[in-house]
Amino acid sequence: xxxxxxISGSPRKGNSDHIISRIFDxxxxxxxxxxxxxxxxxxxxxxxxxxxxxECVQKDLMREIIVKFQENDIVVLGTPNYYDNVPGLVKxxxxxxxxxxxxxxKGKKLxxxxxxxxxxxxxxxxNCEQAxxxxxxxxxxxxxxxxxxxxxxxxxxQKDPKTEGKIDEIVTKIVAL
Numbered sequence: 001x002x003x004x005x006x007i008s009g010s011p012r013k014g015n016s017d018h019i020i021s022r023i024f025d026x027x028x029x030x031x032x033x034x035x036x037x038x039x040x041x042x043x044x045x046x047x048x049x050x051x052x053x054x055e056c057v058q059k060d061l062m063r064e065i066i067v068k069f070q071e072n073d074i075v076v077l078g079t080p081n082y083y084d085n086v087p088g089l090v091k092x093x094x095x096x097x098x099x100x101x102x103x104x105x106k107g108k109k110l111x112x113x114x115x116x117x118x119x120x121x122x123x124x125x126x127n128c129e130q131a132x133x134x135x136x137x138x139x140x141x142x143x144x145x146x147x148x149x150x151x152x153x154x155x156x157x158q159k160d161p162k163t164e165g166k167i168d169e170i171v172t173k174i175v176a177l
Contacts, residue, residue, distance in 0.1 A: 001029040005072035008035040009079035009090035015115035015157040020078035026171045036089040044095035054099045062096045074109045081116035084127035094135045106140040113147050120148035
């Protein structure tokens with residue numbers, strides 16, 4: 001069975017985090033979860049040393065997270081949509097994965113969960129999705145699914161009667177990978 005890493009990119013314990021937590025609870029097998037808001041990850045310095053060395057000059061928790069990222073077959077990223085994009089936590093996470101640029105992530109499977117106030121299919125959500133697809137393309141990752149959830153307030157997704165069914169659909173998709 002595939003090893004699965006779930007990443008919550010939400011700066012608060014809200015909709016995206018709830019969805020990632022529920023997926024984690026429903027998945028069997030080898031899995032791990034990282035909540036970026038709980039990790040001490042420094043900002044990318046933009047020094048580009050990692051492009052030559054495949055290692056970041058910063059000595060923080062990101063080194064351990066990179067190892068987890070490499071060891072898993074499937075990555076499930078949950079993020080809210082902030083201003084038509086991923087929040088700063090997720091953008092910094094993408095930047096700090098630069099040591100892996102064009103190396104170990106080729107063919108790694110990525111499943112994306114985006115929660116936002118906007119309706120699925122909106123321009124705002126599509127812009128956020130495109131930012132994630134750009135990251136995946138640059139890292140040679142294979143996007144296997146993108147799922148949108150609508151919700152603004154912290155518990156909107158939990159109140160939606162369709163949420164659990166959609167989460168079950170996502171879990172089925174992940175298991176089939």
